[in-house]
Amino acid sequence: MIVTEGLVKTFGKLVAVDGVSFTVNDGELFGFLGPNGAGKTTTINILTTLMRPTSGRALVGGYDVVSEAEKVRRIVGLVPQDITVDDDLTGWENLMLQAGLYHIPRSEARRRAAEVLELVGLSDAAGRRVETYSGGMRKRLELAAGLLHDPEILFLDEPTLGLDVQTRAAIWEYITRLRRELGMTVFLTTHYMDEADSLCERVAIIDRGKIRALGTPSDLKASLGGSIIDLEIVNGGSADVMSILGRVDAVRRVSLADGVYRLSVDNGEEGLPAILENLLRSGVRVSRVVMRKPTLDEVFLEYTGRKLRDETGSWEEAFRQRMIVRRMRT
Incomplete structure (x- = not known):
């Protein structure tokens, strides 16, 4: 379970997250929707202990993200928006590196790597260098890395952004399968309203750091x-x-x-x-x-006054996010 109570994060005078409160139930697929700069990634960074909140409280799996950060890290997996796997290594070598960062014993690491590669359909490509992978294959390897240490809660930050329709569908097939087989809680940010509408049990809409609406997709559409x-x-x-x-x-x-x-x-x-x-x-x-x-796009427009648009972010933001993820793993 994830619980946030009055979560606030400021950067100087900028209030990125402003009094955010919500609960995600065990085993739930929870969607977190918002435009560029709404506070989505900042919230994920707080919940995965990459950032400390300015004020408020957050519990992940019953552990406080500030005072029990190490316990939180052991039970969460993070698939960031930007690719962090190493192009110069093979898929298998990337997972072994990841296992070492999480101090997973070698024999268990090999077993887990084989399992997650099978789960995401990359067993046959495990021995190839990542530089030869397609964009969809890299995303699937990133997902495998996030699953390697068998997390209870998986955070997915724009897992299908920039992928074609067929690859998006394949990624979601894998995520749906792991939820069914492992009973995992999934916290998702996405720009694709069709994904949120069909996959998420509940969604929250965040804009300018505040939660504007929260409920099932059906209930939110009915509100219009x-x-x-x-x-x-x-x-x-x-x-x-x-x-x-x-x-x-x-x-x-x-x-x-x-x-x-x-x-x-x-x-x-x-x-x-x-x-x-x-x-x-x-x-x-x-x-x-x-x-x-009504569509979920129209719900979003109603509560935020703008349409959800694809955000690619600057290279500076991509670099910053990549570095912060790697620091977490060390």
Whole structure:
């Protein structure tokens, strides 16, 4: 289990994490969603003891991340956003190096390395240098390294960022399998809403260091209403149309972007006739109507005011993250 209570992390005047509180249950796959600079990686760094919080408290597996940091490190695995495996070594040599950093006895290290390589589908490539691996293979080796010491809790920071659809699906097949076979708790950050929606049991949305929403994907989508209706209008000023739509009882909220009026309603099938009737009565002609269920992308937009976009980060940030991970392993 992971428990955070009023977690705060500041860098000078910058508040990166601002009073964050949440609980992750044993065996849960928990999604942590946020735009660039929201506080996701900083939170992971605190929970994996790479950083100390400025204030607040965090327990991982029942251990305090500050006063019992060494115990936390023994039970967590971390797959960072940036690749940290050594290109000059083989896949097997990378895992043996990792085992040494965790002081795993050689015989056990060999057994575990064989197991995790099989789990991520890299047994046949174990003897090849990592420089010959594809991007997806490197990610899978990074996952194997995070699993080598048999952690109870696995932290995945953007594990599929930049991968093609097929490789993303393969990575998630491995993660789903290890959860099923090992009962592992997984804490995930991702930019892919389809991943979070289909895989996570609960998600938290963080923006500007604060938790904006927390719940199951279904509950969060339901918070926007049962249906989303997109309307395109032939005539009528936007202010007039917004005013007309705002007076319809069925409409919970309405927005306008790129010429499309987006309405949240509790029941689209019941509410749409009233919406169209009010517009037609006011002389407003509708050229296109699309009705659908809300998406997690729209939940994110609702709570943060912006769309989730891919973040690649600067090379300075990538280098800093790589160095901090390597310091943890020594």
